[in-house]
Amino acid sequence: MALDTLKLGLIGAGRMGSLHAEHVTQRIPRATILAVADVNEAATRECANTCGIPRAIGDYHEILATSEIDAVLICSATDTHAQAIVDAAAAHKHIFVEKPIAQNLIDTDRALAAVEAAGVKLQVGFHRRFDPTYLRVHHAIRHGDIGTPHMFHIVSRDPHPPHLEYLLACGGLFLDMTIHDFDMSRFLIGSEVEEVYAVGGALIDPAHGQDGHVDTALLMVKFQNGVFGSIDNSRQAVYGYDQRVAVLGSRGAIETENHFPNETTISTAENIHRDLPLNFFMHRYTEAYTTEIATFVDAVCDDKPTPVTGADGRIAVVMGLAAQRSLAENRPVKLSEVPGA
């Protein structure tokens, strides 16, 4: 039985929660947010006011107890994702959760088991799969435009590093940042990963190197179908948010460019230049974030599978853990070596 519209609860009123709230309110007519919950009272109130959400509360369990609410968007701190999933599943709410599901496999599997047991839908926030440029690459490969894929290269660089505090607490570069590229590689190549090799360093700032952390990394990923590729990550590309991918195949190649705030080129006596690319992930991926949630809403309303599953979210975590070990031991690590994988 299809739903006409979806009644949502928003868990987390931080940056991502507010972004999704804005998109739901302005651009996703099929959904409406009935309540937002965050331990940060001020943030909750502001989010509710800005987006016209009727209820702003502190404890997300109130949302889960609201029978009228069909589904939740979990956008709280990463270390609360797993428990929120467990709780939401127990309350029989469908779940959209920001990546990663958790920073370890035990929590990840606990969350997925709860989802499985409750029979609710789960979608993980790999929004790049919904970006028109990456989608175009995906479709071209599926359509055979470049023949059989052989090799790929993903560039994913942030414009500037986060605060040191965040950097040390985020679960590491691989689970915080590369996790998107891990998912993208699977999305594009359409096979499963066998092995990961990672090198890295604290090249931007030695302070980033505490506890084995890195701010710059290069990874090599081998797939079961024989494809291999590299992922290039940096916490600091001074020229802006750099998000590109290239795939070589037997019958061609495909590459993407960044997105720019305008399409203007200026020629002077010094050089020929254009403005820097869109600098902020929220601007770069506005459309992708909106489509992501709209697709989740449609999946729940129409009882269709979600396009990014719990299994997708889990594999990305396994890849991140394998990469951490590879970096520590300086050798290629098979996914099967990750305990619990």
Add this chain to the structure above:
Amino acid sequence: MALDTLKLGLIGAGRMGSLHAEHVTQRIPRATILAVADVNEAATRECANTCGIPRAIGDYHEILATSEIDAVLICSATDTHAQAIVDAAAAHKHIFVEKPIAQNLIDTDRALAAVEAAGVKLQVGFHRRFDPTYLRVHHAIRHGDIGTPHMFHIVSRDPHPPHLEYLLACGGLFLDMTIHDFDMSRFLIGSEVEEVYAVGGALIDPAHGQDGHVDTALLMVKFQNGVFGSIDNSRQAVYGYDQRVAVLGSRGAIETENHFPNETTISTAENIHRDLPLNFFMHRYTEAYTTEIATFVDAVCDDKPTPVTGADGRIAVVMGLAAQRSLAENRPVKLSEVPGA
């Protein structure tokens, strides 16, 4: 005394009216549309339903009679613009009107006189002034990035011709299509136009050539400050909506590219290619259309001047009339030769 929010009436529920209604509803929190009026009852109802507009009526005079309404968006057929302006001014509503004000100067001046007499604000719908790419060019020139402008070239081509009926009734290529480029040339060069020369033909389809109409044209425009430039118009660029501008100055040059649906390039054994540019003016200029109305809303609420005035709208009409005469007489025509100019 500043208004917090603006209460709008929408006159015309066609393509442009519906577009503005959608933008106001979804993206312009400072405005709300209280009523929509169109002689086409079905269109009015659909527009009202889609955008949650409380009242859908047939006669726009009802809107003008609603004291609660502060301002109107006139998006009805071109030949009704002037009278609607006169009526709205008489009702002391602020006015946003789609281009052109009218297809002749008598009506144009009658409308502008009514606005003047009523002391209401008027903004004409030259939305390209609000597009990020054209704005970047404007700012670069004002900022002196290319020194003193010397020469320009504007390309403005539609992906495919309108129906013959529209083409013959629209007031001609110059008032229907080139009028945007006339305004753009003034916006970028920042001087007034002295003379226009136009050549053209029915090159796409001889049927377009009825009554002296053309479907392809090249115009030369001379400004009082010595700058000159060309405008390249076609009703049919099979590769998509082609909207670009280039300006040469004493210290550099600036050029723009089209906007594309994605930033993906595919290399095959045949060639290196990318998808066609955004094909539809509503997609190409989504952001510009929104900013245009948001700026009008702010201008009325904060009692500031509107960014595109009645005088701007009038000059573009004079240029169109001069171009028509130039084409007919195959000679450069001064704006001062246009009766009433």
Add this chain to the structure above:
Amino acid sequence: MALDTLKLGLIGAGRMGSLHAEHVTQRIPRATILAVADVNEAATRECANTCGIPRAIGDYHEILATSEIDAVLICSATDTHAQAIVDAAAAHKHIFVEKPIAQNLIDTDRALAAVEAAGVKLQVGFHRRFDPTYLRVHHAIRHGDIGTPHMFHIVSRDPHPPHLEYLLACGGLFLDMTIHDFDMSRFLIGSEVEEVYAVGGALIDPAHGQDGHVDTALLMVKFQNGVFGSIDNSRQAVYGYDQRVAVLGSRGAIETENHFPNETTISTAENIHRDLPLNFFMHRYTEAYTTEIATFVDAVCDDKPTPVTGADGRIAVVMGLAAQRSLAENRPVKLSEVPGA
């Protein structure tokens, strides 16, 4: 009876003469230069030394009197071209002449009549026809890749103005610089020109405006087949030598970019930039200049028609004269209005 190799005499040891001498010596094995003549003794000697030319003489009539010499390259001052052609034809030498044939039609026709009477071959130096990029456009149009041409735009800008003395003596912008674009428009469109309209000004430096001269100009050209287009000329593009063309057709469009010294892009915190395009016509067109002479050599050796004829050279002069009159009278001028045309 085909010649194995061509024995050349070079008339004029200036910039163009030396360039052709270098290309013949290094890259055109089928030709050899036996003598170079120039009134400037030092230049003649240097050219001869650099390129290993056996004879360096002052008076070109010595070259014409050398029976061993098959053909001449006339690269002397523009005002000597016509007489040199007449003399060379009388001596039964085949002739390559730099553009323009002359700065007026009387001299042009006198030269062409001499060539006709002597039955020798004549090629005019419109080297851009041999440039790989322009050739690609030509072939694409001939091949129907863009359907029937409708409209074109040619940009041709020098990096910096010549000395004032040269500028005032060169025959004017249209015969000195635009003449290449006149020829290019005919080469690409494949029809004959009916009418020219020109606007212009001394925008770079008021001193350039003496005697009605201009340093910046915009021209409109109408062809007999209904195609029209614009030509954009400037004596100063501070960012380098700007040479581009764009053609719109019924089934597509074609555009060219400048040539750059390298294919490197640098992204910094300020912008994304690349180096300026090749700044000097001799570097930009090295390949075209070489192919041009090689083609002349082949045409003479194999007794084939030359690819750029005296008629081609003459029409470009007529267009230049029509443009001068158009500028002076501010009206479109038909080629048939040019006395003698």
Add this chain to the structure above:
Amino acid sequence: MALDTLKLGLIGAGRMGSLHAEHVTQRIPRATILAVADVNEAATRECANTCGIPRAIGDYHEILATSEIDAVLICSATDTHAQAIVDAAAAHKHIFVEKPIAQNLIDTDRALAAVEAAGVKLQVGFHRRFDPTYLRVHHAIRHGDIGTPHMFHIVSRDPHPPHLEYLLACGGLFLDMTIHDFDMSRFLIGSEVEEVYAVGGALIDPAHGQDGHVDTALLMVKFQNGVFGSIDNSRQAVYGYDQRVAVLGSRGAIETENHFPNETTISTAENIHRDLPLNFFMHRYTEAYTTEIATFVDAVCDDKPTPVTGADGRIAVVMGLAAQRSLAENRPVKLSEVPGA
């Protein structure tokens, strides 16, 4: 004591030998080739005829015995390089040798010892160091344009695989093809390599996989200064010869594009496309090959150091051997693990 001009002997009249002969004859006035030697009599004769080389002989020892000859260009089969170097050094000839010096370190070191003992100059044929685009990258990095380098990515793909026979006999992908990229990474990063990791497969054609050979490979290289990067090699890019590099630094990034035969873009109803890049390494690198030999000639004539030394050639071989081992053992291999390194 500087030499005015250099007298050369050419050893090897195959593809590379003939190319260098042509460049020396046509474009390098400071050198002349007195003799060419190759066991293939027909090739030797043709090369001599084409380039006007006075002597065509079978045994290169005759060249070495010619006291008039100052230096040799060794362009014979790879497995003859080392012995030819030893012989030439013994004859006190300066030496330019195509890459690689040898396919193993014993031969490499024997050759370098002979050069050292004889005190002659040696230059190894890493021509890409002389390409304007790669040079621009090198200079930008040295000049600090992108700050301190952090990470790089090199793409080097051939348009189509060589014959199977060649592929199996060439010493493997790493010594035959990647060796250029190994050298390029050192040239750009300006540090020494510590470790190499390689993955690869016979993805284009399983037949390429005999004896552990690969036709597609991805390598990771770590430098002593903390920089790391990847090298992407394929024997088959169906769209043409793909040669690019990208470097990320602390203050910016630099990237290169391929070279194209023309700068023309065609827009049709289907897509926007341009022609494939230059497809053949001899066309892509014409200028680099010429500058390479001209620089060698200058180094010998003016008694300056050669720009690519025997040590440079040796390190590239060590990297190739380390990569072979890495691929075989699927682990990162330190250069110090290579026997003899």
